Amino acid sequence: MILFENVSKVYPNGVPALNNINLQINNGEFVLIIGESGAGKSTLNKLITREEKATSGEIIVNDMNLSTLKERKIHLLRRSIGMVFQEFRLISNMTVYENVSFAQESIGIPMNLIRSNVDQALKRVGLSSKANRFPHELSGGEQQRVAIARAIVNGPKIILADEPTGNLDMKTASEIMTLFEEINKKGTTVIMTTHNREFIERTSKRIIVIDNGSIPSDLKEKVLTS
Template identity: 75%
Template sequence: MIEFKEVEKLYQNGVHALKKMNLHISEGEFVLIIGESGAGKSTLNKLITREEKATGGEVIVNGFNLSSLKEKDIPSLRRSIGMVFQEFRLLSKMTVFENVAFAQEAIGIPLDLISDNVSQALATVGLDSKADYFPKELSGGEQQRVAIARAIVNRPNIIVADEPTGNLDSKTAWEIMSVLEDINKQGTTIIMTTHNQEFIKHTTKRIIVMDHGKMLRDDKGKVLTS
């Protein structure tokens, strides 16, 4: 599914973001990636989606070797990955339905299929009754649910969620985590970066701890109590 083999990322400004990173994430896993600012979490995400290219080693995602991936093949890779961000990145002049449909239109899904696909995605995140609302009429948690619906509407097998609860209160953050857990139970691999200490303390999910471009710990199914 996702494989990092001795991956290095050195930026032109001299920042060594990843150092000999080795990582394997299997199909259907839910992985939390934690670490302070500058630990390399965002770089890891960008390498998975091929926003950035490794300067050493190999990154393999869904059978694509990203070290040798041609530019023309990047869209095929990205269609298999859904992205969720801390900032919801919704289009303010579009309704909930239109925001989610836009992700389908962008890849040329036939119009007669879009309606059913969008309705199904909104039902998955519990927002099927608010399809005609605009983002400003929704709470922060609801806006993030729309963003998740947009990420899953093309049925990717991987979701990369970059601090998806960072702008939300504790109760809403747990609700978003529950939505992601439900999606994971359907077989979608989830890779989520987070600073949420409640998640970290009370989860049995795999936790990867990063620091200055290196993986310090890889706890598989272990509850952290400190």
């Protein structure tokens, strides 16, 4: 579960990013977060991963109180969260397999387990046959699937996806959204920031609107009638 109680964030230069946010996202939810550029979406994600620390209020993520979480334990929090970005952020001189296995190696998974874990992750995203390819040999949609495999290979409880379809055509974007839905059906909480209007308008999923650092009370109706 993710819980924000009266959370505000003001950056050192005095710029306010979030204002008295109260929010609960339960285990297994699929939540879309939308808002204009600068509304506070990125700050919300950074608070969840403790890349930033709240100025006031309390944040609980996966039973960890981020206000009191020791620096030496932040890696435990981040190990439970998979990240997917609009820009893919793959390592260009590594193969598909190596990009995904690196996520396992970085947290000390034994080598004898990495092969089966990576193979399973690539199978889930439909890229088993591309394991030895390099990122530049893949389409944009395939690169994003590699990024998703990397995000899920450690079995995270939460996936944070930041505009994961922003660089993709509509058909490929729809395929990627379906993949996220399949991951969610396995029990993983998915939190996605998106401007994909078509998906927003046809989805029955929970939608959170961030507007000037605050969350409106009537979330979905505001989106669909704006």
